[in-house]
């Protein structure tokens with residue numbers, strides 16, 4: 011069984027600053043990391059590998075600086091990593107991103123495609139179902155548990171107020187719920203091997219069957235007009251001092267007086 | 271002559287704004303009503319018609335109920351294959367209606383299912399999709415939809431539009447817009463039968479859902495964080511005494527100690543309460559974006575330097591295991 015995991019490298023949310031003059035995100039000041047939910051997707055894929063002996067390929071679209079973090083996925087246990095990198099892919103919204111990923115997936119012909127439920131930078135959660143639509147595959151989102159019986163996926167997905175269990179024949183696209191498992195640490199030897207010897211496969215636009223009108227900024231159906239920092243609301247930041255009783259009474263008073 | 275021409279122009283409405291209506295175990299989803307309300311407002315401003323759209327089977331009563339809200343019409347996309355949720359089928363059916371009626375804008379609630387259907391429809395219809403918006407407007411200069419999308423844990427907002435000439439889709443974060451009140455009359459209902467083939471695709475074999483408390487509209491909320499050590503009984507008792515709802519931070523929901531639906535933050539819900547009493551929460555940026563619209567924030571934390579105090583009106587440096595019982599005790603003394 012072949013599994014492809016789509017991952018993205020994102021700047022650490024806590025460190026992201028908006029350049030006040032250019033109104034663009036200053037990524038140089040922020041460290042990069044593998045998107046959190048994508049770590050859960052990699053772990054989910056590796057658990058399937060442990061159980062069913064699948065082959066796991068990590069797939070990402072982005073600039074070359076993604077490489078070290080893709081190597082981290084290989085160190086965790088992925089068998090291969092492919093980076094889709096080309097100027098023609100830059101500035102893509104979810105429409106153009108999902109198109110390029112889907113074209114790469116067509117070349118790989120996996121049985122299962124896993125993604126993280128959403129990314130921490132934009133958090134749209136749209137890319138997994140959009141990949142599925144391009145491929146004409148079913149999709150299951152917010153999945154917390156996966157098993158496979160006779161080429162049928164049985165997946166538990168979170169829904170409002172609880173969960174449902176869905177059965178779908180392969181191939182299928184699933185988005186893995188953030189925090190649904192504990193991503194493993196890479197073992198030291200494999201990590202060293204991944205960092206020093208493993209070679210990431212780079213695919214450019216020439217390696218895929220693409221309509222370049224559908225990729226990158228040109229292919230995007232949306233545009234970002236501008237970015238604003240959201241000013242945190244003004245808060246009093248008043249410390250309540252005194253004994254426990256005094257603090258308790260002060261809190262009750264504030265709650266009582268805040269009505270309406 | 272000129273006057274009547276002018277009148278005619280005003281009456282002829284341009285294009286339609288659709289609200290995709292979802293139905294849960296408790297009836298019409300709150301966020302579906304919220305987008306209907308917003309669509310009505312946008313329709314008035316920009317002279318567009320509004321419609322609510324439902325996909326499903328055997329939904330007569332709900333469809334009638336929807337028609338009493340402020341919409342010009344209701345589309346009911348009806349097919350036996352739509353009796354259960356399957357994102358591909360519902361998106362396909364909806365797309366057939368989109369092809370026929372050619373709306374300008376389609377709004378969805380950013381729910382577990384709404385996101386799926388919106389995303390698949392966007393590919394089918396070659397549409398622009400603005401995701402998880404917290405603000406919607408129409409730019410009067412070009413008539414295009416404007417959506418605000420919070421990103422990077424909620425610290426930055428991206429002002430987004432769709433490219434000119436494409437169908438404009440947006441998913442809306444629940445709890446942001448006001449619910450409208452029924453109009454007192456019923457909008458016309460248009461039925462549509464899509465062509466769908468039975469597939470052996472999606473099958474829901476088990477489903478467990480409990481009633482969900484909508485904490486986005488609660489007046490008072492007690493938020494428990496990891497400082498409680500996962501022991502929620504104290505926070506629950508306090509909430510009960512104060513007549514407040516209980517909410518949690520993400521790690522507590524991850525541990526399964528509370529449902530995801532009462533998790534506050536960028537991957538949960540936003541509070542709009544008068545009071546939030548926050549117990550043992552550090553104040554990560556993913557969390558504080560969810561308390562932005564709270565009127566008064568009171569935080570209790572054992573660490574005087576906890577970041578949460580930067581986002582609080584009243585800061586209480588204390589061990590919650592000592593202070594919370596005192597609050598309960600004092601509250602009882604004073605009489606509720």
Ligand SMILES: Cc1cc2nc3c(=O)[nH]c(=O)nc-3n(C[C@H](O)[C@H](O)[C@H](O)COP(=O)(O)OP(=O)(O)OC[C@H]3O[C@@H](n4cnc5c(N)ncnc54)[C@H](O)[C@@H]3O)c2cc1C
Pocket residue numbers: 046047129130188494495496497498518519520521533534535536537538549550551552553554555556557570571572573576588589590591
């Ligand atoms: C992509 C992504 C999305 C996320 N989305 C969300 C989200 O939507 N909502 C969310 O909440 N988190 C979210 N998180 C997690 C977030 O980053 C923080 O990890 C989380 O909010 C921390 O929860 P906490 O404050 O309860 O726990 P901690 O950070 O562990 O803080 C516990 C606090 O309790 C205090 N404390 C300890 N003991 C006591 C005591 N006896 N009395 C009083 N105070 C005490 C400590 O001083 C500390 O400040 C997300 C993370 C990621 C990566």
